[in-house]
Amino acid sequence: MIKFLLFVLLLAGLSYGAYWYFFKADQRLLDQAREAVSKGDYTSALNDIEQLVSKHPQSDKLTRAEELRQEAGKKLRDQINIQIDKLIAQDKVDSAKVLVKTVREKLGYLADNLRYAGDMDMKIAVANAETAFQEAETRANAGDHAAAKQLLMSIVERHGQTEFGRRAADWLKNYRIRYQLRIDGVNAPDGVKFDPVIINSRAAAPDFYVVAELNGARLFMTDIVKDSAVPRWTRGQEVVLHEADVLTFKIYDDDGLRGNELVATTQSRPGDMNGKMTVSSKYGPVELMARLENGPAVR
Incomplete structure (x- = not known):
């Protein structure tokens, strides 16, 4: 009789253990992660949370798991930050880069960590x-x-x-930036092939010319090329803008009577649309759109 009772108790224990292991695994993983965080083992905590999320996507423990993941991720980053500072001080730059890569790949779910990784890249470079x-x-x-x-x-x-x-x-x-004005033709009539025009390079344009002024003083004027479906700039000039400079492009039809003005300044952001106008060609009007583009620094 006693043996039978012992057998029943053993069976009950095994059944409860199996229940806890298989059916309460999400709670077990959460408890393990919580304990790991309390001991400062944030890597193990994150691994347990990852298992919980991937193997138990319907668990009611996910909200708490996410809160724990945020906490572990921030504390692990703080640990890594101390290590990176030590490695940089010891000129062990390659090892520091490995840790930054770990932050980016393993802790990238925190937006602050991605920004932090970028800052560390700069810090390592400056070492x-x-x-x-x-x-x-x-x-x-x-x-x-x-x-x-x-x-x-x-x-x-x-x-x-x-x-x-x-x-x-x-x-x-004496940090200076080179800017360039890019002019694109849109809604061109049949017969006009309009390649993008960059003022400081040789490119295609319909029948018009451009007068460029810097702070009110003329820099250059392009030549007119007529009677061609793909006319070309015959002269151009590179322009370097400094702070507060104002570069003005006055665009004229080939008869020189109808002028349109486009102003570009160093305050414009790359990619901004700074103007739109229409000029005539032998095939009809061509609508132009222009924008200031950010180029390399001038050394």
Whole structure:
């Protein structure tokens, strides 16, 4: 009789354990994650939460799991931040990059962490003055002037007494951006092939010409090319704008009687539509749209 009772108790225990393991697994994972967070083992906590979410998508524990995931993600990032600072101080840049990659890939579900990873990329770049200066040149040539300036300021702050620190300071004092005006033809009549016109390069245009003025003084005037379905600019000139400069393009029909004015300034953002006008061609009117584009920095 006693053996039978022991067998029943054992069976009941096993049944309860199986129930807890298989049917209460979401609660078990949540408890494990909570305990891991309390011990500072945020990586294990995130792994448990990931299992809970993937294996039990209908669980009523998901809300709490998400709250725990946010908490673990922020605390893990704080841990990594301390490690990154130590690695940078020890010039172990490659190891620091691996940790930033971990933040981006494993903790990217937090928007703040993605911004943080970008900040760390910049911080790591600045750890080496020469590398940082080269990165600033790359950003500037790509038209990413905000990032380039941020790198230069960081170089000055961290490496001000070095050669690259002085070069960065000199560049910042005279940081200039090259802009260009791009003119596109839209709604052109049959017979007109209108390729985009960039004022500082040779490109196609219908019968009209452009007078360019910088702060009211004439810079150049393009020539007129007539009697061609794909006429070409015959002369152009590159224009560099500085802060507060105003570049004005006056566009005329080939008879020179009907002028339209388009103003571009350094305050315009890349991609902004700065003007729209219509000019005539031998095939009929052509509608033009123009915008100021951000080019590389001038060195």
